Amino acid sequence: MDPKVVKPLSSRLKIALLSAGISGVVLLGFGVATWGLIRHQRLEALDREIRTLAARHPGLFGGRGQLERLQSAFQLTFGEDYTNHVIFLLQDSSGRTVFRSPHWPEAAAALALGAAQVGALGSAGTHTNAAAPPAPGPSPARAGRGRGPGRGGGWGGPPGPVTLTEPPRFVSVQAPDGTWRVGVLRAPTVTLLLGLNQHDVDSELNHLRNAFLAALPVALLLVGLGGWVVAGRALRPLKLIAETAERVTARGLDQRIADPGDSPEASRLIQVLNRMMDRLEASFRQATRFSADASHELKTPLAIMQGELENALQAAAPGSPEQQLFSRLLEETQRLNTITRSLLLLAQADAGQLKLNREPLDLSAELEGLIEDARLLASEQNLSFDLQVQPQLWVQGDRALLHTALFNLLSNAVKYNQPNGRVSVTLAATADEAVLTVGNTGPGIPPEDQPHVFDRFYRVRRSAGPTPEGLGLGLSLAREIIRAHGGDLRLEASRPGWTCFELRLNRVQAPQ
């Protein structure tokens, strides 16, 4: 009965989240695959470009003079800042650096060759002054200086077709100023490392990734919203059914589910449920009408018996045995009257038609009066009363019926108590309810009887002592009365020496 039980997510939310989740995983997988594919293609294109470049310029494999001319050719192809686009490095077969283009990043050769499984380059990297730290942005001066190293070498060879000793390898090298795609091309006498800037490819891929990552949450939100809307539509019949079931509880069996007509599956379910309600209502009406009719029919003979007995009682000599007999018979008639009245009220309550003559009532004051009567009932048993009644608690209710219910609780607390026992009554306010507890120090209700205390005509048999007089309808009627008022009555606890009932009713503002 812990009110803080974690509520399961609504199906609607679950469906929305689930569709968003599944879509998210699928989209993410799709995105990663696409990105990988595009990257692969772009790098292949770059590799092809490196090969083409190498093939177009066999001079790359040639001597220093050719290399210098090549630089001019690259300058023509790529512009003044060609060093930002292309780099190359030439080694002879012993691994010595023959030539290194300006802008060649220090680490690139080692990395590229390491990746291409070529041996160590030794001190080759320190040999030329081309290893100036790369500066962002091209400059004509740099291009001019780039030609400088060309003068140092004496190695030469005729330009011509080049045969590669093994298939070229390509590797991406991370340098401080960016990533280079470097191809390792081995000719019989030299090894050429030719690199193209991978920046364009990377930035394109980054753009693609960023666009995807930006679009993903939006897409997921849309999918989730769509799921929410679709689930809401699909679950609407459930909501209608639940609402109707609630109305059935509150107002009676004549409620039916309205068919929105937008889903054949739901329509069928609604029709079936409505037909079930029809049948239930019919048989229920029959049963309650029977008890209502029966109690009405009983009223007339009872009225006649009572009237005749009262006439006879008045006519008899005061205190005569006849008069005492009539008095006892009248008591029994009265008992029948009470049963009949209770049955009628119960039948009306079952049909959801208990007539309440509602008026604002000061529950505290009404209770005080009833407690006064209960005290008198208790005077023979020498019971003590422990009262904590918060004053001025107002409810909206039928005075006579609430009296019946409240007095039943109080008189039970007296009747089922033990001599010199205690009756404890508390009335307190919660935010919107008045909570009444009535406890007694009686022997308690045996556990096997506790679920039945509100059953009709059920009376707990006492193991010791006589069973107190009663009809066995009081508690069930009391609960029906309280429920008809929108409250509830329950057995809070019962063990030897303590039995407590708790009654809750909605509070209202005190009238002016």
Next chain:
Amino acid sequence: MGRRQSIGVKVLVVEDEPKIASFIRKGLEAQGFVVEVCHHGDEAFSLATTRPYDALVLDIMLPGRDGLSILRSLRQRKMTVPVILLTARSELNERVEGLNLGADDYLTKPFHIEELIARLHAVIRRASGVSQSILAVADLTLNLLTREVIRAGRKIELTPREFALLEHLMRSPGRVLTRVEICERVWNYHFDPGTNLVDVYIQRLRKKIDEGFEPKLIETIRGVGYRIRAEPTSSTAQSAPTD
């Protein structure tokens, strides 16, 4: 009051159930009322419009014209004869409708014959313009408006419950009221008899109105109930007209 007041008073009882009509007749006749009984609505209407009655006891459910329609027609003809409605149902709407149509009082079956008699007395007195705000027995008077109780010139303080109990006893002087009936009429409790509530309250009431006074007015009828002594000289106190 009591029997003396009802002698010769003509009452028409309209009730389709003969046995109920029969015990009402017996009970009222024992009090000195002159009772006519009729079982059909149409017949009841022609009787009520052609003969002079001091009061009508009218069942709502009748063959022919029902009780409410008879009442409506009577009031439309400006006939002011006091009417007490009887019904098997205690439904509020019916009661409100009946009172709106001009019924003087209303009783739900099953009812106590004492209560019918007491209410008949009340509506007849009201109709004849006699004060009904003071009940008197011997030197004890009870004012329903000021809620003052005076015995032998001395004012007596009563709690609301004690007042209601005394009022019901004094409305039926000389008549025995059983515990059950007192319980129902005074406390409006419908629970099982066997309660000593009434005895306790009677004792308290006795202390206040009988202790130190003679004669003792509240009598115990052993094994039956209680009654207030009917003094033949008592009915003069309440006949001062008002309005």
